[in-house]
Amino acid sequence: MQLQCPMPKLDFEVITLGHGSGGLLTNRLLDSGVFEVLKNDILDKRHDGATLDLKGPTAFTTDSFVISPIFFPGGNIGELAVNGTVNDLAMCGALPEYLSLSFILEEGLPVKQFWEVLVGVKVACELAGVQVVTGDTKVVEKGKGDKVFINTTGVGRLHPRAQIDINRVQPGDQIIVSGQLATHGMAIMSVREGLEFETTIESDSCNLNHAVKALLDAFGPDIHLLRDPTRGGVATVLTEIARDTGLGVDLQQRRLPIDPQVAGACEMLGLDPLYVANEGLFIAVVAAEKADQALAVMREQPYCENAAIIGEVTKDHPRKTVLTSSIGGKRVVNMLTGEQLPRIC
Amino acid sequence: MKFLTEYRDPEVARQYLDEIRKTVTRPWTIMEVCGGQTHSLVKNGILDMLPDEVRMVHGPGCPVCVTPLNLIDKAVYLAEEKNVILCSFGDMLRVPGSEKSLLEAKANGADIRILYSPLEAVNIAKDHPDREVVFFAVGFETTAPANALSVVHADRYGLQNYSILTSHVLVPPAIEAVMDDEATQIEGFLAAGHVCTIMGISEYYPLVDKYKVPIVVTGFEPVDLLQGILMTVQQLEKGEHKLENQYARMVRPEGNPHAIKTLEEVFDVTDRMWRGIGVIPGSGYELKAKYATYDARLKFDVNIPEAPESDSCIAGEVMKGIKKPFECPNFGKACKPETPLGAPMVSSEGACAAYYHFSGMLEELETVQP
Numbered sequence: 001m002q003l004q005c006p007m008p009k010l011d012f013e014v015i016t017l018g019h020g021s022g023g024l025l026t027n028r029l030l031d032s033g034v035f036e037v038l039k040n041d042i043l044d045k046r047h048d049g050a051t052l053d054l055k056g057p058t059a060f061t062t063d064s065f066v067i068s069p070i071f072f073p074g075g076n077i078g079e080l081a082v083n084g085t086v087n088d089l090a091m092c093g094a095l096p097e098y099l100s101l102s103f104i105l106e107e108g109l110p111v112k113q114f115w116e117v118l119v120g121v122k123v124a125c126e127l128a129g130v131q132v133v134t135g136d137t138k139v140v141e142k143g144k145g146d147k148v149f150i151n152t153t154g155v156g157r158l159h160p161r162a163q164i165d166i167n168r169v170q171p172g173d174q175i176i177v178s179g180q181l182a183t184h185g186m187a188i189m190s191v192r193e194g195l196e197f198e199t200t201i202e203s204d205s206c207n208l209n210h211a212v213k214a215l216l217d218a219f220g221p222d223i224h225l226l227r228d229p230t231r232g233g234v235a236t237v238l239t240e241i242a243r244d245t246g247l248g249v250d251l252q253q254r255r256l257p258i259d260p261q262v263a264g265a266c267e268m269l270g271l272d273p274l275y276v277a278n279e280g281l282f283i284a285v286v287a288a289e290k291a292d293q294a295l296a297v298m299r300e301q302p303y304c305e306n307a308a309i310i311g312e313v314t315k316d317h318p319r320k321t322v323l324t325s326s327i328g329g330k331r332v333v334n335m336l337t338g339e340q341l342p343r344i345c
Numbered sequence: 346m347k348f349l350t351e352y353r354d355p356e357v358a359r360q361y362l363d364e365i366r367k368t369v370t371r372p373w374t375i376m377e378v379c380g381g382q383t384h385s386l387v388k389n390g391i392l393d394m395l396p397d398e399v400r401m402v403h404g405p406g407c408p409v410c411v412t413p414l415n416l417i418d419k420a421v422y423l424a425e426e427k428n429v430i431l432c433s434f435g436d437m438l439r440v441p442g443s444e445k446s447l448l449e450a451k452a453n454g455a456d457i458r459i460l461y462s463p464l465e466a467v468n469i470a471k472d473h474p475d476r477e478v479v480f481f482a483v484g485f486e487t488t489a490p491a492n493a494l495s496v497v498h499a500d501r502y503g504l505q506n507y508s509i510l511t512s513h514v515l516v517p518p519a520i521e522a523v524m525d526d527e528a529t530q531i532e533g534f535l536a537a538g539h540v541c542t543i544m545g546i547s548e549y550y551p552l553v554d555k556y557k558v559p560i561v562v563t564g565f566e567p568v569d570l571l572q573g574i575l576m577t578v579q580q581l582e583k584g585e586h587k588l589e590n591q592y593a594r595m596v597r598p599e600g601n602p603h604a605i606k607t608l609e610e611v612f613d614v615t616d617r618m619w620r621g622i623g624v625i626p627g628s629g630y631e632l633k634a635k636y637a638t639y640d641a642r643l644k645f646d647v648n649i650p651e652a653p654e655s656d657s658c659i660a661g662e663v664m665k666g667i668k669k670p671f672e673c674p675n676f677g678k679a680c681k682p683e684t685p686l687g688a689p690m691v692s693s694e695g696a697c698a699a700y701y702h703f704s705g706m707l708e709e710l711e712t713v714q715p
Contacts, residue, residue: 194432194460194469254355267349269461270436270693327358327567329390331703337682338448341435342461343693 007115008033015109020139029137033115037122038101042133050133052098054157059094061085062153070117070148073187074202078120080279081150083207084230086128089154090209091226091282093162093216096128100153101135106145117148128207130154159213161220168224169245173313174291176284178211178304179204180257181234185276186265195342197268201261204280204303211301215284218297225285228278235274235333237283238311238321249321251311251333270343274323275336285313348594352566353389361571362394365578369398373581374530375574376523376666378516379485379537380407380694381565387699389567399574402530402666403699405519406537408484409436409692410664411619412512417442418649419642420481420510424455427645430473432466433481434488435459440691443652447481463495463509470499470507479641482509487539489513489630490604493611496632496639508641511631514617516540517548518628522619524556528667533577535563535570538592543608545600549588557586564592611636620688621660658687663696670697677701 018025035043042050063084070077082099089096101121105114125132183204190199208228215223229237234256242249258266258273266273280303286294291309298307316322321333351357377383383403386392392401405411421442424431431447438448438459451457456476460466463480470478482492492509499507516537523529536549541562549560559580563573573591580587590596608630617629632640641647654660657675662668670676670689680686682698689695693702 194458194465197461323390325389325567326353326355327389327391327394328355329394329567331388331390334702338439341438342459343434343436 007112013111015105015107015111015114015139017107017139017141020105020137026137034118037118038125038132040131040133042098042131050098050100052133052155054155057158058155059089059092059158060153060155061088061092062151063088065150065152066146067188068146069191070113072191072203075205076117076120077148077150078117079124080205081152082121082124082128082130083205083279085152085154086130087208087228087282089156090212091164091228092158093164093212093223093226094156094158095213096130096154096156096209098133098155099125099130101132102151103135103137104145104149105137105139106147107139107142109147113147124207128209159216162216162223163221164223164226166225166241166244169241169247169285169313170224170287171247171313171315172288173224173285174288174309175238175249175251175311175313176286176291176295176298177234177257177308177310178208178282178284178298179280179306180259180262181278181281182262182266182273182276183259184279185233186262188277189269190265195269197265199261199265201259201265204278206280206303208280208282208303211298211304212282214297214301215294219286219290219294222287222290223284223294224287226282228282230279231277232336233273233275233277234281234283235272235321236335239333239335241285241313242319242321245313246318248314248317248319249311250314250316251321251323253323253326255308255310257306257308271340274333275340288312349566352564352568354568357568358571361568361575365399365571365575366396368575368578368582369396370582372398372400373532373578374400374402375533375535375577376402376404376531377535377563377570378404378406378520379540379565380410380692380696381539382535382537382563382570383407383696384694384699385565385567386570387703391567391570395574399578401574402669403663403696404523404666405619405622405664406485406516407664407689407692407694407696408488408514409440410660410688410695411514411622412437412440412483412688413618413620414443414654415618415649415651416510416512417447418444418652419647420447421445421450422647422649423479423510423641423645424450424457425453427477429456429477429479430469431455431457431479431481432460432463432469433457434461434483436692437481437483440688441685463492464498467495467498467502467504467507470504471502474506477506477508480507480509483512485514485516485537485540486543489612490543490601490607493607496611496636497607499639500636508639508644509632510641512617513612513630514619515614515628515630517552518625519619520552522622522625522628523665524558526665526667529665531558531666533559533581534561535573535577536560538562538564538569538596541590541592541596541600543601543604545605546588546590546596546598553586553588559586560588562588562590562592562596564595621654621658621664623661655686660687660689663689670700673697
């Protein structure tokens with residue numbers, strides 16, 4: 001991403017405890033550009049909270065972002081915080097509109113880095129078409145945080161044709177994934193201290209609300225369920241679907257779209273891409289008769305050109321996700337106990 | 346992916362399976378030595394695709410599983426009490442010691458770092474001259490050369506603050522231990538391809554002669570494993586016992602001479618304790634006297650008493666292939682990956698964990714419980 005906003009001239013270079021005091025320094029930090037960068041009519045009122053005019057069914061979600069490192073190939077924590085909350089709303093079948101943005105900064109953070117994160121927020125908001133309407137900034141002592149933590153909360157009204165509900169999942173429904181698996185997790189892994197490897201893998205962090213809207217515009221109630229497989233990956237979401245519906249899930253390993261570099265990195269580290277985190281990916285469970293059309297519509301949407309049907313819901317093997325391996329063997333896919341750890345050899 | 350996709354080809358896999366079915370006339374018990382092979386067999390669903398006559402049992406080749414409890418306690422002690430930067434491969438972190446795992450020690454504030462290469466630990470030692478850096482050097486012959494090289498590098502840089510906590514183990518003595526057990530039913534072996542990439546194949550000729558069993562050096566992809574199984578079954582059916590090399594695209598008969606030279610420079614062969622199995626003579630590596638200053642055990646005078654193993658864990662019998670994981674009364678009940686009673690339930694390459702994660706038995710196990 002390119003920085004689109006020149007950083008304002010400031011007489012301080014690092015964030016200090018005073019910037020979270022609520023007093024003069026806080027105001028100087030905010031006035032230096034925060035309000036200007038995120039400018040909109042509601043935020044500009046600079047009140048304690050935002051007043052919104054919402055009618056009809058509304059989705060509401062919150063998420064916290066503590067990613068390390070805060071800058072990673074393909075994005076930063078600011079973009080991630082916006083996209084993460086936008087996508088959670090989209091998965092409810094909602095059209096994301098307003099976000100809150102709450103920073104917890106660690107004392108000593110270079111202001112330049114804070115600015116880059118903020119620009120990340122701005123760009124991601126513009127791309128998703130949402131507004132930050134209220135926010136907060138706190139500063140904690142050095143060592144009590146890790147550079148930047150962000151919490152975002154979001155609201156958005158439901159798409160009028162959306163009927164997203166786990167109880168609407170039926171045997172025969174097709175499972176579509178919107179893009180390539182495991183890209184975000186492996187991009188982060190490639191820059192972790194001690195595990196660095198040379199690659200051009202970039203995080204897939206992006207908004208999914210436009211693609212979801214296109215699907216709902218075209219197919220409405222035939223889209224039975226939407227989920228974004230972030231932590232725990234695609235395998236975790238599918239095992240949850242099997243558990244919560246009491247139905248089975250059949251998964252075809254050969255159909256899983258995975259970038260060759262990502263697949264190679266997973267092989268090298270001994271990680272299963274099915275469990276690696278994604279940030280710009282969603283799973284749609286679609287009525288069987290509409291699945292091919294839905295796939296075609298999806299592939300025309302931004303960030304979804306690699307969408308693929310990877311499996312289907314079945315009456316067989318209730319509550320289990322069964323993967324047919326590339327050579328035709330079958331095995332059960334379970335939830336992981338903890339995070340995946342790179343293996344010895 | 347080149348050299349991978351062609352070994353995951355369903356048509357080729359089907360041809361090998363057909364050939365195995367045509368060849369086999371009676372039951373055979375074959376052990377795959379390496380945990381990586383176990384993982385691949387289970388993950389690809391191969392065990393259920395094989396004819397009933399071919400019974401695969403899972404060997405002791407999981408470094409995480411065989412690392413003694415006491416050594417994990419020592420690593421935890423170094424990290425917690427000696428203020429060292431303890432570097433480790435990722436999958437060692439979850440293995441329970443007698444009181445806690447390295448992951449729990451890390452959560453309590455110990456400086457424990459997951460690395461992919463021990464040479465990275467040497468870099469950390471260079472970057473932190475005021476801290477002691479210890480690398481937890483576990484693994485079979487495959488990982489030993491890189492760990493040896495880290496000592497050579499540290500020595501070259503004159504680093505005083507780097508040492509390794511070694512628990513290296515060797516495959517051929519483990520095969521002997523398996524075969525010397527009276528209860529063994531093993532009639533053929535798939536030897537560990539990556540180990541032989543380093544060491545070559547000459548060590549296995551005496552084993553073939555001594556125990557009159559076929560040994561086929563085998564790779565890790567589905568087609569590799571099926572071909573290795575076919576080659577073993579063909580020998581068994583003909584009453585032969587030869588050493589063969591299925592993994593010739595990686596394994597040269599002489600191995601990797603440069604790596605072997607580094608091993609000989611740095612390590613001596615020693616008796617080694619295997620978790621769940623006991624002491625196997627001549628089955629491990631320890632640092633030579635000239636590199637003793639890099640031996641964390643000597644450097645820090647770590648004296649941790651041996652803690653007793655859980656007596657309800659049958660890891661030894663599982664790792665020698667005498668029992669299958671689900672023959673353990675605790676499998677999937679008291680012993681699960683989140684509450685392991687023994688190491689084979691921890692590592693993804695441990696036979697118990699592989700069965701737990703990938704086999705369809707889990708649901709049945711859970712539903713029969715009250």
